[in-house]
Amino acid sequence: MQDIFFEDFIEGEVKTFGSYCVTEAEILAFAREFDPQPMHLDAQAGAASMLGGLAASGWHACAIMQRMACDAFLLRASGLGSPGVTEVKWKLPIFPGDVLTLRRTVLESRTSKSKPDLGLVTLRLELLKGKNEVATEQQLVILFARRNPGARLA
C-alpha cells in the first residue's frame, strides 16, 4: 500500500514513531560483520572506552534508524531514493536494553524544477532513548513522488 506522497511532508511537522529495544546479540552480530572494534564487541573494552560500556557501532545506530523509518513511513511512501546525508551526529552510546524511538522533523519540502513529478524532502531523524535524549541524529534528503504532479502547492 503506497499512500504517503511528497504532499504529506509538511514543513515544521514533528512526529515520533515506534519503540525498539536493542539486544546485546544484535550489537555483537553487527559489530562482528561490519565494525569489529573492541568497544563494540567486548564489555571490558567498552567500559574502558569513551562509550562507557559495550555499545552499538554508530553505523548500527544508523541502520536501526533506517529500519524504524521504513516501518514508520518509508515502506508506505513513494520514496525514490536519497542522494545522501548532510550530517550524522553520534551523541550518546546505545547500550543493550536501550529502548529507542524515532523522531522525524520535516525541515524542508520543495518540488523539483527539472522534474515536476518529484519532490525533495529534507528530514531530521533522531533516535531517542531514555527520557527522550538524542542518541543519534541525522539530516538527509529523500525524493518522493508527488500525489498530484504539476499541481500548484498552497
Place this chain on the structure above:
Amino acid sequence: MQDIFFEDFIEGEVKTFGSYCVTEAEILAFAREFDPQPMHLDAQAGAASMLGGLAASGWHACAIMQRMACDAFLLRASGLGSPGVTEVKWKLPIFPGDVLTLRRTVLESRTSKSKPDLGLVTLRLELLKGKNEVATEQQLVILFARRNPGARLA
C-alpha cells in the same frame, strides 16, 4: 597490535586499500534486516527504480566502508571513537558482483587543545568501483591517541 597513532595521519595523504566483492546474498540479508525497500530486495523493483537494478542499501554501503576501514587501519589504530559524519553522498548504486576498494584522504589533522593526549583527524573515505568511480563518499572525524602526547608537532 596497535601501531597506528594520530601522528601517522598526514594532511593531504591519499591511500587506497583492499578489494571486496559484494554478493547478492549479503545485499538481500542487509536489506531484509535494515532497509526492506523493494529496490534493495527485488531485481524487478530495482530495475524499475532510479538505481537501475537490485542495489545495496546506502547504509549497507556505509557499513561495508566501515569494515574496510577497520581491516585497513582502524583495528591497528589508537582510534577512540567518532563524534559523527559531516557528509555521506550516495553517488552510484552498488550492484552484486561490484568489486570495491577504499580510498582514504586525510583532510585535516589537529591536536586537541583541551586534551593534549588526543588528536582529531578528518578523513574523506570513498568506496570506489569499476574504473575508480566513486560509489559512496563520506567525511568523518575520528579521535586518535597520540604516540607522543604533548610533543610539539613539526
